[in-house]
Structures are given as structure tokens and as C-alpha cells.
Amino acid sequence: xxxxxxxxxxxxxxxxxxxxxxxxxxxxxxxxxxxxxxxxxxxxxxxxxxxxxxxxxxxxxxxxxxxxxxxxxxxxxxxxxxxxxxxxxxxxxxxxxxxxxxxxxxxxxxxxxxxxxxxxxxxxxxxxxxxxxxxxxxxxxxxxxxxxxxxxxxxxxxxxxxxxxxxxxxxxxxxxxxxxxxxxxxxxxxxxxxxxxxxxxxxxxxxxxxxxxxxxxxxxxxxxxxxxxxxxxxxxxxxxxxxxxxxxxxxxxxxxxxxxxxxxxxxxxxxxxxxxxxxxxxxxxxxxxxxxxxxxxxxxxxxxxxxxxxxxxxxxxxxxxxxxxxxxxxxxxxxxxxxxxxxxxxxxxxxxxxxxxxxxxxxxxxxxxxxxxxxxxxxxxxxxxxxxxxxxxxxxxxxxxxxxxxxxxxxxxxxxxxxxxxxxxxxxxxxxxxxxxxxxxxxxxxxxxxxxxxxxxxxxxxxxxxxxxxxxxxxxxxxxxxxxxxxxxxxxxxxxxxxxxxxxxxxxxxxxxxxxxxxxxxxxxxxxxxxxxxxxxxxxxxxxxxxxxxxxxxxxxxxxxxxxxxxxxxxxxxxxxxxxxxxxxxxxxxxxxxxxxxxxxxxxxxxxxxxxxxxxxxxxxxxxxxx
Amino acid sequence: xxxxxxxxxxxxxxxxxxxxxxxxxxxxxxxxxxxxxxxxxxxxxxxxxxxxxxxxxxxxxxxxxxxxxxxxxxxxxxxxxxxxxxxxxxxxxxxxxxxxxxxxxxxxxxxxxxxxxxxxxxxxxxxxxxxxxxxxxxxxxxxxxxxxxxxxxxxxxxxxxxxxxxxxxxxxxxxxxxxxxxxxxxxxxxxxxxxxxxxxxxxxxxxxxxxxxxxxxxxxxxxxxxxxxxxxxxxxxxxxxxxxxxxxxxxxxxxxxxxxxxxxxxxxxxxxxxxxxxxxxxxxxxxxxxxxxxxxxxxxxxxxxxxxxxxxxxxxxxxxxxxxxxxxxxxxxx
Ligand SMILES: Cc1cc2nc3c(=O)[nH]c(=O)nc-3n(C[C@H](O)[C@H](O)[C@H](O)COP(=O)(O)OP(=O)(O)OC[C@H]3O[C@@H](n4cnc5c(N)ncnc54)[C@H](O)[C@@H]3O)c2cc1C
Ligand code: SF4
Ligand code: SF4
Ligand code: FES
Numbered sequence: 011x012x013x014x015x016x017x018x019x020x021x022x023x024x025x026x027x028x029x030x031x032x033x034x035x036x037x038x039x040x041x042x043x044x045x046x047x048x049x050x051x052x053x054x055x056x057x058x059x060x061x062x063x064x065x066x067x068x069x070x071x072x073x074x075x076x077x078x079x080x081x082x083x084x085x086x087x088x089x090x091x092x093x094x095x096x097x098x099x100x101x102x103x104x105x106x107x108x109x110x111x112x113x114x115x116x117x118x119x120x121x122x123x124x125x126x127x128x129x130x131x132x133x134x135x136x137x138x139x140x141x142x143x144x145x146x147x148x149x150x151x152x153x154x155x156x157x158x159x160x161x162x163x164x165x166x167x168x169x170x171x172x173x174x175x176x177x178x179x180x181x182x183x184x185x186x187x188x189x190x191x192x193x194x195x196x197x198x199x200x201x202x203x204x205x206x207x208x209x210x211x212x213x214x215x216x217x218x219x220x221x222x223x224x225x226x227x228x229x230x231x232x233x234x235x236x237x238x239x240x241x242x243x244x245x246x247x248x249x250x251x252x253x254x255x256x257x258x259x260x261x262x263x264x265x266x267x268x269x270x271x272x273x274x275x276x277x278x279x280x281x282x283x284x285x286x287x288x289x290x291x292x293x294x295x296x297x298x299x300x301x302x303x304x305x306x307x308x309x310x311x312x313x314x315x316x317x318x319x320x321x322x323x324x325x326x327x328x329x330x331x332x333x334x335x336x337x338x339x340x341x342x343x344x345x346x347x348x349x350x351x352x353x354x355x356x357x358x359x360x361x362x363x364x365x366x367x368x369x370x371x372x373x374x375x376x377x378x379x380x381x382x383x384x385x386x387x388x389x390x391x392x393x394x395x396x397x398x399x400x401x402x403x404x405x406x407x408x409x410x411x412x413x414x415x416x417x418x419x420x421x422x423x424x425x426x427x428x429x430x431x432x433x434x435x436x437x438x439x440x441x442x443x444x445x446x447x448x449x450x451x452x453x454x455x456x457x458x459x460x461x462x463x464x465x466x467x468x469x470x471x472x473x474x475x476x477x478x479x480x481x482x483x484x485x486x487x488x489x490x491x492x493x494x495x496x497x498x499x500x501x502x503x504x505x506x507x508x509x510x511x512x513x514x515x516x517x518x519x520x521x522x523x524x525x526x527x528x529x530x531x532x533x534x535x536x537x538x539x540x541x542x543x544x545x546x547x548x549x550x551x552x553x554x555x556x557x558x559x560x561x562x563x564x565x566x567x568x569x570x571x572x573x574x575x576x577x578x579x580x581x582x583x584x585x586x587x588x589x590x591x592x593x594x595x596x597x598x599x600x601x602x603x604x605x606x607x608x609x610x611x612x613x614x615x616x617x618x619x620x621x622x623x624x625x626x627x628x629x630x631x632x633x634x635x636x637x
Numbered sequence: 638x639x640x641x642x643x644x645x646x647x648x649x650x651x652x653x654x655x656x657x658x659x660x661x662x663x664x665x666x667x668x669x670x671x672x673x674x675x676x677x678x679x680x681x682x683x684x685x686x687x688x689x690x691x692x693x694x695x696x697x698x699x700x701x702x703x704x705x706x707x708x709x710x711x712x713x714x715x716x717x718x719x720x721x722x723x724x725x726x727x728x729x730x731x732x733x734x735x736x737x738x739x740x741x742x743x744x745x746x747x748x749x750x751x752x753x754x755x756x757x758x759x760x761x762x763x764x765x766x767x768x769x770x771x772x773x774x775x776x777x778x779x780x781x782x783x784x785x786x787x788x789x790x791x792x793x794x795x796x797x798x799x800x801x802x803x804x805x806x807x808x809x810x811x812x813x814x815x816x817x818x819x820x821x822x823x824x825x826x827x828x829x830x831x832x833x834x835x836x837x838x839x840x841x842x843x844x845x846x847x848x849x850x851x852x853x854x855x856x857x858x859x860x861x862x863x864x865x866x867x868x869x870x871x872x873x874x875x876x877x878x879x880x881x882x883x884x885x886x887x888x889x890x891x892x893x894x895x896x897x898x899x900x901x902x903x904x905x906x907x908x909x910x911x912x913x914x915x916x917x918x919x920x921x922x923x924x925x926x927x928x929x930x931x932x933x934x935x936x937x938x939x940x941x942x943x944x945x946x947x948x949x950x951x952x953x954x955x956x957x958x959x960x961x962x963x964x965x966x967x968x969x970x971x
Contacts, residue, residue: 050686052744053782054694068762109761115753115818117771117778124765142775148693149778160752172748207733236688270665272712276691377779380852381692384710386665495677539682542649543734546681 014475017177018215019045021457022201024184024243025222027055028147028446029426029453031154032107033220036454038161038176042461045214046158047179047203049238053155056224056236056427057446060147061279061378062131063139064447065440066104070125072324075136077101078621084441085622086305087133087335088405088434089575090590090630091256094614095412096432100441100448107447108140114157116149118142130284130324133335133438135309144279144377150443181206184242185551186478187219187250187422190468196251198421199468202478206548209541211479215470218457221247221408221417221424222450226260226559228552230401230510231502234266234277240552241559243428247408248558252417254596255430255609257406257559258566259576261437262511264339266400269355273386275400278360278378280439282395283332285374286321287362289343290394291351297358298331301342305629306334337436337575340399344511347398357398363391399511403442405433405576406563409595415453421460421468425453435575485550491536494550501528501556509564514580518568525561532557561604562596569594569606587632638663641713642721643671647683649734655723662713668724669697669708672736684735692850695783699736700725705785705848727788728795743784746804751829753815754822770819777814777859779851780807786845786855792838803835806845806855812836813859830863839864 021037023030026048037044048055067080080101085092108126112118118140119127128137142149158176165174184203189196200215223243227235244254265280267273283289291297302310310331311317317330332339343358352358362371368391372379375390382388388395407430408417417424426446433441485491508521532554537547572586573579592608599605619627627636641662644655658679660671669687676683688694690709697708702716702723716722730738786806793799809830816826830836839860846855853859 050688050694050696051740054688054696056688058694058781059689059691106761109764112764113755113761115755115815115821117766117775117818120766120768120771124767127768142778145693145779148781152778152780156752159748159750162748163752207737207739236690236694238688272665272667272670273691377693384692384850385667385712387712387714493681495681499677537681543684543737544682545676545684 014211014213014479016213016215017045019043019177020216020461021045021218021220021454022047022214022216023220023222023454024201024246025055025220025224025426025428026050026052026178026180027057027222027224027426028150028154028443029428029450030055030220030222031151031158032447032450033222033423033425033454033457034176035154035157035161036451037220037458038158040455040458042175042458044176045179045216046176047182047184047201047214049183049206049242050181052178052180053151055151056238057147057151057443059234059236060150060443061144061277062281062284063129063141063146063440064104064108064150064443065131065134065138065438066108066140066444067101067136067138068105068108068126068128068140069136070121071128071137075138077105079135080104080138081618082621083134084438085434087436087438087441087575089436089585090434091574091593091611092434093412093431093612094618095612096449097434098618099412099452100432100445103448103451104444107444107451111150111153111447114153114160116142116153118149129281130329130333131439132280132283132333132339134440139281139440141281144281144375146443150446179205179212182212183548183551184246185482186474187246188213188470188474188478189250189419190471196419197468198250198419199470202475204482204541207543209544209547211482213470213475215467217461217464217467218421218423220415220453220457221422221428222426222446222453223428225404225427226556226563227401227404228498229501229505229556229560229563231499231506232266232268232275232399233401234263234275235401237549240556241404242552242555243424244407244559244562245555247417247419247422247424247428248562248596248598250417250422251419251598252422252424253409254406254559254562255409255593256435256566257404257430257562257596258570258594259405259433259435259574260401260563261336261403261405261576262340262399263402264336264343264399265360265395265397266402267382267386267395268357268398269353269396270386270388273382273388276381276385277400277402278395278397279375280333280336282360282362282375282378282390285362285371286365287360288330288332288365289339289397290359290361291346292353292358293351295351297346297351298334298339298342301338301345302331302334303338305626306338310334335436336439337578340511341578343398352398353396355396355398357396359394360397361394363389363393368392403427403437405435405437406430406566410449413452414456415449416456416460421457423453423457425449435577482551485535485537486539486541486547488534488536491534491550492531494535494537494546494553497528497532497535497553498549498556500531501525501553501560504528505560505563509560509567512578512580513567515568518564521564522561522568525557525564529557529561558598558604565604565606566594566596585630587630587635590630591632591635639718641671641716641718643675644721644723645672645675645683645736646725647680647735648732650732653732653735655725664714666713667709668699668701668706668711668713668722671713671722672708672724684733684737686737693781695781695850698727698783698785698788700727700788705789707783707785707850710850727784729788729790729793730784740784742800743782743787743805743807746808746834747811750804750808750811750834751823753818756820756822759820764820766819773817773858774814774819776853777810779853780810781851782807783850785848785850789844789848790839791842791844792835799835799838803838804833806839806860808834809836809839809863810853810855810859813863816863827863836860836863 020042069075084097162172186202188200190199221243226241227233265278311328320327408424508517572589643658687697692710812830
């Protein structure tokens, strides 16, 4: 590795989204030398796309809100499959993390008395989402980005160099984690990657690595996710010996645009529904009242009149069913379309135009308005939108310790969308942005303290680096390899048609066969052109990550014989209390295939159980658990 | 579906050329869709940045038929059926490859700009601000850092030499944002903008406002108020006196007056529009220097109250639009 650029850091954070930046800030505040690595430019990570808001029980709008209520909503949303401890920490710490952002310069929308305003969102009992119009993710990432700049300025004042303790490596992709030792002694030694700009390789020597790489949505064709979401962090963790949990649970956002094509996949934020938007089928019927499941019957309005009153008087009325958790809404839309009551493009209508005055829509949903006007010439203040389910978020991810965010391999941490457990089988809107902050901070903190306790820094193994170089170069040197874009599109077809929102046994088995074929083909992928900024080559390298993560999802989806949250089996349409007790765990077998194992879910503490009524628990749990 | 003519610039810092392509175009597509189709079918190694495909991340900045635009926000239906569409990289920044340019200039300028200064003695969770007060800064925080404004600003567009002293409109709105932030503890944002960011180089051509995909009123709401208030404050005898005898942190900040309303919008003179944007303009002459060859940064040494204008002292606002490469969209009555 003589001619490979090498750097030494205490903590290497892979990912510059909300989770990565928050982790980096924390590690730097603990006095560590930190590298932030990102596939795209600084400040462009996926987090910028989040619209609706960040959930935190600050109680600014409704003082009845507190962490217990938030915890309860999160568990209900995740259908009680959540790692309860993560949900508890998240609910308790989210308000502090949001307030902290204000000290970094964030400007949230305000209530009349000058506090942070909070808005309603599907699944949250009280108005809970701190927001900035409909560009909350942008505010979050810009704030963290600017906080990092301010820390770099402090370092410049102290050490004479902006990059003395935090350096951002933008447009740099990590393809491999480097390890030291084997078996129980195995630990993180660093990471290997390439600069997209030059195609040159780079090695980071570091005892601690935080994965904050986001999700996997690029394996689907209709998705809100960008090219970055190829499941790199999931795959890196697997290859390093960590485990993935809950991979069968993917969130399909109920309301992505389905028409016109220039906006296909773009999400229509849930706040359109929170602010009064309703769903109608092609016959003009407001159909959500027909789809309220028993477990939610008590909390939702039975008539449109009651639902409409709720917007102004939430204490004395129940909420409209348009605000059911998103998997319920997605499923309802899917059923309507299948029953032949959908639009031509395969969606349903989301109508806010006829429900609120144009000026109010403009005020509350400015960037939504602007986006659709510019992109599709659709005026949301004048006409309904055509929406349908879109792959949006992966609940599954790296199995982590709830308190420390440790991924099981010493020195490896994971936070944000790449980690699993927190959201159970379904994530509530707004719970991701707060998740990034809460567990990003924890990951940074514990990664820093891990390096404190080390007797000696791990050493990089040159043979691993050499192997990583060879693997990275192989698509470029392969003569007549297959086109990566074709492979990606084939993979998306398999996942979209066979492992989509509604799943069946036969199709899932079929998907595994087809994924096995794709595995062969992906090993022979080729890329033309040189090493400098070559997107074809970059995609060729991402493909194997997309594949292994897709295999995990398909395998786990076949195994779990029930329907719950983001996993719907047509052949097993009911939730099963026995399956609730099981987490499905994926790991890499010695031959590189995916191994699946059952693992019991941790038992909630009596104090937390006490927050629920016995009758509610009875809907989820077995008799044996209840007694 | 139709097949359309495209010219896409391909090359790197050592040079390149416009290549001709014929690409399939479907109803409702945007330019970025076409670039993606080119990658998937003809040119797998065509370099182009993008992330969100929704106008939210500011990655896909490029020049389309010479206009700085987001590729994902430019609908194909805005072009004539038989029009050839020319796609080139941003001109102001060095090319890395194809449509990808080195935009590190912008990050460097951001690094040099003093960060938000949290108010002392206000605990997290105790921040109280009124919506009307945060809205002014919020407008600027909509910025998606596409750097189209930076790319279009003539001060640096063909003047590499100005990059050292000039931070550009993206950073001017950041300065204005912090200046208008209800709780920012620093009182010298305008002075910084003038003295360190080169606000004086800006002659309010409004080209930046015109290209901003977020429709931020960069000039009217940020640059002009920042300029006007620098002038206000420097003329205020009390403040000038205070500066002479007090350290800055001992100054009681005088309540900043509402920015004087800028004189009505610039109208385009009859027959002067549309403007030829590539018409060569003489660059800014550079600020006045003292005997030692330095700019008079300290107002105590300068012979006038405001910072030296690179355009001389006799400039009046609004600038005569006939002298500018600027055409206000919507025409004279806009
Ligand atoms: C359209 C949309 C709307 C949403 N709205 C909301 C909302 O309203 N509320 C909410 O709570 N959540 C929302 N979400 C979800 C939320 O935005 C994401 O889950 C969250 O931003 C993920 O953040 P992250 O920090 O985990 O990762 P990201 O922000 O995605 O960042 C991932 C980072 O990892 C880097 N990376 C990935 N792989 C590599 C590699 N191999 N090498 C180096 N770097 C790598 C990427 O470059 C990137 O910087 C929304 C998501 C989308 C797509
Ligand atoms: S108004 Fe003109 S000169 Fe001033 S920053 Fe904008 S583009 Fe540059
Ligand atoms: S101000 Fe507008 S044009 Fe300039 S970088 Fe921001 S969004 Fe882009
Ligand atoms: S791809 Fe994000 S702005 Fe165009």
C-alpha cells in the first residue's frame, strides 16, 4: 500500500447525514480527531429531503405531551416489535437534542409565545413535530453543517488549521471496513475507499468507525431515495461480522406522486394530511373510513364530520383516519387500486385544494407547492394530486446496543437509518430525524470513549487493503462485463414486483432464485471508461451491496409468516402474537451467503408495560406474556 | 415519446468538446432524466452530480442552453420540439469531469465566515423568538447551496482574480441571515460582509436573484439591506464616536432600524430587453487603495464613512439597467 493515501483518525464517521454529523460533533466535543466521509458533497446527504419535521415531546403546543406518550405512540406505530429501550431513550432525549439545535443556529417555526412550534403527524397523539415549513431536513443538516464549521473555526483559532480535528472527505466512498484479528479478538482497524473525483484510493486508520450511511431504497424502482441509498452501511457491517435485524420491514410511503413521471416517487409530505388533506378514489369517495383496523378503532373518527372538527378542536373529537400510521394508509390505497377504483396511473387522489384556501396552503406547504408547480406544472392549491405507495425507508438495519449504538464488533457503531430496532416494524413520521440526533450523539459519544480505553491502536493489515484494491478495480479491468445500469434495473424489477408492498410465498421464493442469478451476473459486472468521476464504475461497486441487502430482505420476508407494519403477506394477513416475540437476524455465512436466525425480542420492563392499558397489550401479546 | 437533439460537454480540466446525442424523451421528463438515460444507454461514464431529483439538494447545477439551472427542475416541455439542448458545466468553477465542477470555493468561503454566535445566558430550550422575526432569516435558510448564484455573478464569473476577496451572493445571504437572526450575539455582521466578504464588489445587477431556484430575493432582501445599513451605521455619529473610545463588546448595540425600503424595483428601459447576457462588461475596477497599496479597511483612516466602493463614490441606486447584463423577469411592470 505504498502509494495509497493514508490518514489516521480517532473516529471515522461514514455518512454526512443527520446521524453522521451529530456523531462527528459529539466525538469532536469529546476531544477526538474525527473524519467525516460522504459519497456526495457536504450538506447534500439524504437528510435534506426530509420535509415534515422532527418528533420530540416538548409539549409546546399541547402541554399534555411528554416522553411517555411519545414512547407509547412509537411502540404502537412499530406494532410492539421495537427495541423498547431504544424507543424509551429516543422519547426521553429527543427534546434536548432539538433544543440543542437552536444553540447551533437553527430557526424553527414558532408558536405564539415564541417557543418551537409543533405540528400533527400520522401516528402521533399530540402535535409533536418541530418543523420549518416543509424543509425541516434541510434546516437540520444545514444547522449541523454550520456547527461543524464553527467547531473548525475554533480549531483554527487554537491550532492554526481548520482541519486540525474535523475533516470532511466529500465525494469519497468507503467500500470496505478494515479489521484486526479474528474471532472474539476481532476489532475495527479502519476503512478503505476511493475518491469519486479522482478515482484514487484512500485508507483511514482508525480504532472506531461510526456507520451512518442511511438506507437501501435504490433497490426499488419507485422510490423517494437517491442514488446514495444502496445499503452500503448495511453491507459493510455484514462483511465486518455484525448482524442485521428486521430487514423484512420496509416502509412504503403511502403518498408518493405517481403522475406525471417527472415527479414520480417524490413524496407528498404527510403534513398535507395533517393540515386537512383527504384521500379519494376515482369514484370520489373518501375511503379511509372503511380501513380503520380494530386496534385503532377507539382513537379515530367514525364520520367525516367528527374528523373535520378535530382540526380545530382536537381535545373533544377523534382524528380523521387519513392520519392513521402510514402502513395502514399505504395498504388502504393499494386495496383501492387493486379493486379498480384507482386513477389511470395506479394511484388515488389526495385533495387539499378543495379543503383549504389557497393562501393557507401556500403558507403551510410552500416548498411542496413550489416543487409541483415547477416540476410538473401541477397547482396543488387548485387540483388534487395523484399519489400511491413509494419505497421510502428501511426499518431494518444493523443490530446495535440501545445505549451505546455499538454494532457488536468492537469499534463499530451505527446510527440513523442504517441501524435497526428503534422503529420496530414501522416508523412514525418525524421519528427518524429525532432518531438521527439522539443515536447519532450516542454513537459519537461511545465511539470516543471506546478509543479512550484502548491500550494500543489497532494495526491495518496490508493484505486486506490489497484485496480491497483488487475488488474495486475489477469491474474496470474486466473485458466485456455486463452493464451495471442494466443489472441495477433488473434488480429493481425483482424487488419491486416480487418483494414489494404486498408479498406472497411463491413470489418471495421466486425472488430468491432470481437474486441468486443476479448474484452470478453481478460478480461479472464491467465498467467502461477511466477512474475519474465515473458513475458507471461507482454503480458497479455499489451493486454487490444492493444485492446482499436485497437478499436479506427477501429471505426475512419469506420467513416471517404474518403481516405487521412494513411487512404485508397476502397469505398471512393477520398479525400474530407469537411472531411478535421474534426478531429475524441476518448475518453473512462463510461462503458469503445470507444466514437467517430467530432471536427472542427483549422483554419490556414492568414500568414501561404499565404505560399501556392491559386491553391494548392484549391486541399484541400472547396470553402467556400478559399473565 | 420523441427523439431529441442534445449537445453535452464532455471533457476534463485539460479541455473537452460538445458531443452530439440523440436521446429519447418522454412526456413529463426533466433534463436530469435525459442525462440519466444517456448514462444508462450511451455513455455509462458521463459524470454528473445529483441526489434528490426533487430540487432539494442543489447537486445537479449545470448550464442548460447557457442558463444556470438545476437539471432536475428543468422540464423538457419548456423547450421547442426541434430545439437542440446544450448542457455544459458551471462556468465559474474549474471542471473536474464532464458536468462536474470543483465547487470547493464555496465551502472555503463558508469556512471563513464567522459562525452563529449563541447568546450568552440563554439556556437550550429557553430560546424565545417570534415567528415574524425568524421569517426574515428563514427566507435565506431555504438556500439549497446549488451555487447557481455564485456561478452567475459577474464579479467572479470570468474574473478568477476576484475570488480571493469576494465571497459571493450565497454568503451574502448567510451574512444577512445571521444579521437578522433575533438571537445572534454578534453585532458586526454588516461590517464583516463589507470588509471581509467583499460586499462592496456587488453592484446589484440582480442576476443572482434571477437564477435562484429557491426564489430567494438575494439582492432586494439581503444585499441591499446589508449595504444600506452599513451606510446608516457608519454615518451615525454616536456609533462612530463610540468606536473611537470603546471596545466593540462595550458598545450598547443601538436598535437597528428597519431597513429603509429600497427604492422601487428596477424597471427595464424601453427596448433594452431582453438583454444579451454574454455581452462583455468591463469588470469592476477594484477598490481604491492607499499609498501603501492596501485597501483602507479602517474607517478612521478612510476619507469617507462607508467602505470604499469599487465603483467610485458617485454611484447611485438603483443602477441604470441599461449598463447591466440584467433583465428583470416579467418586464417593466413587474
Ligand atoms: C423524501 C423523504 C422525506 C422524509 N421525511 C422525513 C420526515 O419528515 N421526518 C423524518 O423524521 N424523517 C423523514 N425521512 C427519513 C429521513 O430523512 C432519513 O431516514 C434520514 O435522513 C436518514 O439520515 P441518516 O443520517 O441516517 O443518513 P443520510 O442523511 O441518508 O446520510 C447518509 C450519508 O452516508 C453517506 N454514505 C452512504 N454510503 C457511503 C459510503 N459507502 N461511503 C461513504 N459515505 C457513504 C452518504 O453520502 C450520506 O452522506 C424522509 C426521507 C425521505 C427520502
Ligand atoms: S447582485 Fe449581481 S453583483 Fe451582486 S452578488 Fe448578485 S449577481 Fe453578483
Ligand atoms: S441562494 Fe439560491 S442560487 Fe444561491 S446557492 Fe442558495 S439556493 Fe442556490
Ligand atoms: S438533484 Fe437535488 S436539486 Fe437536482
